[in-house]
Amino acid sequence: MNLQDYKGVFVFVQQVDGKVTNVSYELIGKAKELAADLGTEVTAVLLGHQVDGLCKPLAEYGADRIIKIDDKLLETYMTEPYAYCMAETIKKYKPEAVLVGATAIGRDVGPRISARVHTGLTADCTGLAVDPESGNLQMTRPAFGGNIMATIICPEHRPQMATVRPGVMKKLPREEGRTCPVEEFVPADLDQHINVEILEVVKTAAAKMDIQDAKILVSGGRGMCSAENFHLLQELADVLGGTVSCSRAAVDAGWAEKDMQVGQTGKTVRPNLYIACGISGAIQHLAGMEDSDVIVAINKDETAPIFEVADYGIVGDALQIVPLLTEALKREIVAKA
Amino acid sequence: MNIVVCIKQVPDTNEVKIDPVTGTLIRDGIPSIMNPDDKAGLEAALRIKEQNGAHIAVVSMGPPQADAVLREALAMGADEGYLITDRAFGGADTWATSSTIASAIEKLPYDLIITGRQAIDGDTAQVGPQIAEHLGLANISYAEDIKVEGDYVIVKRQFEDRYHVLKAKMPCLITALSELNEPRYMTPGGIFDAYREGDVKTFTRPDLAVSDDNIGLKGSPTRVFKSFTKALKAAGTKVQLDPQESADYIVEKLKEKFII
Numbered sequence: 001m002n003l004q005d006y007k008g009v010f011v012f013v014q015q016v017d018g019k020v021t022n023v024s025y026e027l028i029g030k031a032k033e034l035a036a037d038l039g040t041e042v043t044a045v046l047l048g049h050q051v052d053g054l055c056k057p058l059a060e061y062g063a064d065r066i067i068k069i070d071d072k073l074l075e076t077y078m079t080e081p082y083a084y085c086m087a088e089t090i091k092k093y094k095p096e097a098v099l100v101g102a103t104a105i106g107r108d109v110g111p112r113i114s115a116r117v118h119t120g121l122t123a124d125c126t127g128l129a130v131d132p133e134s135g136n137l138q139m140t141r142p143a144f145g146g147n148i149m150a151t152i153i154c155p156e157h158r159p160q161m162a163t164v165r166p167g168v169m170k171k172l173p174r175e176e177g178r179t180c181p182v183e184e185f186v187p188a189d190l191d192q193h194i195n196v197e198i199l200e201v202v203k204t205a206a207a208k209m210d211i212q213d214a215k216i217l218v219s220g221g222r223g224m225c226s227a228e229n230f231h232l233l234q235e236l237a238d239v240l241g242g243t244v245s246c247s248r249a250a251v252d253a254g255w256a257e258k259d260m261q262v263g264q265t266g267k268t269v270r271p272n273l274y275i276a277c278g279i280s281g282a283i284q285h286l287a288g289m290e291d292s293d294v295i296v297a298i299n300k301d302e303t304a305p306i307f308e309v310a311d312y313g314i315v316g317d318a319l320q321i322v323p324l325l326t327e328a329l330k331r332e333i334v335a336k337a
Numbered sequence: 338m339n340i341v342v343c344i345k346q347v348p349d350t351n352e353v354k355i356d357p358v359t360g361t362l363i364r365d366g367i368p369s370i371m372n373p374d375d376k377a378g379l380e381a382a383l384r385i386k387e388q389n390g391a392h393i394a395v396v397s398m399g400p401p402q403a404d405a406v407l408r409e410a411l412a413m414g415a416d417e418g419y420l421i422t423d424r425a426f427g428g429a430d431t432w433a434t435s436s437t438i439a440s441a442i443e444k445l446p447y448d449l450i451i452t453g454r455q456a457i458d459g460d461t462a463q464v465g466p467q468i469a470e471h472l473g474l475a476n477i478s479y480a481e482d483i484k485v486e487g488d489y490v491i492v493k494r495q496f497e498d499r500y501h502v503l504k505a506k507m508p509c510l511i512t513a514l515s516e517l518n519e520p521r522y523m524t525p526g527g528i529f530d531a532y533r534e535g536d537v538k539t540f541t542r543p544d545l546a547v548s549d550d551n552i553g554l555k556g557s558p559t560r561v562f563k564s565f566t567k568a569l570k571a572a573g574t575k576v577q578l579d580p581q582e583s584a585d586y587i588v589e590k591l592k593e594k595f596i597i
Binding site: 016076079080083103104105107108110111112114115116118119120121122123124138142143144147148149150151152153154155156157195196197198199200201202203204216240258259264265272273275284294295296298302307310311312313314315316317320321324325327328329332333 | 348350430431432435458459460461462463464465466467469470471475476477478479491495496497498499500501502503504505506509516557558559560561562563564565566573574575576577578579580581583584585586587588590591592594596597
């Protein structure tokens with residue numbers, strides 16, 4: 001393998017139902033930084049069916065080139081046709097790095113691609129940088145449930161591949177009217193690569209705000225004591241214009257849905273305000289929220305680890321304080337109006 | 338039918354603590370467990386065995402102590418265990434691990450391979466799909482429900498905001514979520530039987546046809562460049578007030594920060 005033959009930073013664009021998933025824009029944002037350090041460009045690889053309309057936003061968020069693979073067989077995600085198209089793209093265009101969102105799609109297709117083209121894949125990265133000396137990508141990820149961080153390199157294989165946690169990288173401001181070249185690519189015999197049949201697609205989450213997009217999160221844990229008490233959090237979130245999230249303990253207890261979970265096995269969030277109510281702050285939880293701009297923690301146990309990351313820690317019972325806080329905020333808002 | 342279940346012995350990461358003085362991981366006395374997603378995969382296999390009849394082989398790659406999780410699997414109801422262990426396999430990343438395990442599975446009869454989605458010590462979710470790639474099989478990841486119908490599996494495949502019901506012809510590979518089921522306990526008779534000699538066989542380097550280029554540290558495309566403990570940000574202020582004062586305090590601070 002001649003490493004010099006591999007050029008450019010590629011981003012796998014995840015689209016579902018004809019909409020680009022936010023993490024793809026975040027990856028383009030990060031890829032621009034890496035490409036600048038490497039003196040190269042960012043290519044967005046877009047797979048799907050009738051996805052012409054998605055090229056515009058991809059260019060406006062920073063893609064320098066788009067490779068579009070448009071086929072009826074790619075309308076709904078399936079492992080093998082997607083892995084095949086990405087592997088063929090890599091073989092043809094030889095990128096030095098490929099970034100994939102660490103989503104339920106990316107964490108499935110990523111390993112298959114890397115195994116097929118025989119390269120390394122670093123999972124769930126939270127940091128990416130270029131080593132100025134070697135030009136190697138340094139991919140940093142949490143391990144041991146977030147207890148330690150490891151920086152991984154892939155020195156002798158190309159492309160260097162990483163899946164990246166959603167919500168960690170920042171997308172660039174949208175530049176209206178920015179355009180870039182779009183190249184169509186049709187891998188041969190795609191129809192030979194269908195080995196699973198989709199019997200049914202069922203949407204589960206109601207049209208509620210994704211906690212990763214929320215600017216304000218009111219988050220509940222074991223200290224909320226019951227599913228009913230989550231209404232207190234919803235009322236507080238409503239006053240603040242925020243969204244309710246939770247810790248793993250609340251999901252395990254059946255008080256909240258899995259898609260509301262913040263942390264190592266849930267989602268990484270960094271809202272402007274995170275209010276942790278009755279959350280002790282296991283390291284796995286902190287790993288998912290400690291980059292929030294302002295953290296308020298309410299917990300009865302004054303030794304709870306959540307206080308180590310909180311800007312404002314309140315030792316007390318969230319069940320008593322939250323309703324009073326909701327009322328106090330309502331008064332504040334009325335006073336302002 | 339023949340089912341191969343891949344399991345990993347992992348430290349219980351919920352118990353892992355950081356030494357506040359040295360900032361390093363305290364591993365002493367941390368219990369080892371069967372990885373939770375893998376255990377759910379094994380339970381799914383046991384349920385298929387109960388309903389459809391099946392022979393279950395469990396496979397684990399690791400140091401000699403990983404024998405313990407294979408015995409646990411036998412005590413839960415698996416039929417035989419294989420430990421893949423050799424210094425030559427050490428230091429492997431997911432690429433080398435998956436090619437090693439794939440070459441061991443090639444020696445066994447299989448219609449269905451079940452792995453956990455991910456292990457709690459590495460959290461990569463890569464080894465399952467990569468085993469499927471090395472064996473040239475279809476894979477279905479993130480399984481919430483598994484049914485066997487004739488030569489096909491029907492799997493409920495989880496995504497963030499939806500699920501797909503997928504049908505694949507066996508042989509194929511499925512990665513299981515811990516939400517799949519509630520794994521059973523070992524039975525006393527099962528524990529007794531699990532420790533009879535001979536039920537756990539060992540694969541060492543000479544037993545596997547995999548090339549030297551695809552195993553261990555040497556066969557791993559990735560390298561750990563450095564590892565470190567994450568610096569937590571400086572602690573803020575902590576107050577203990579009565580509930581009403583607490584609420585007013587938060588409002589005041591949010592005003593200071595221009596959040597409200």
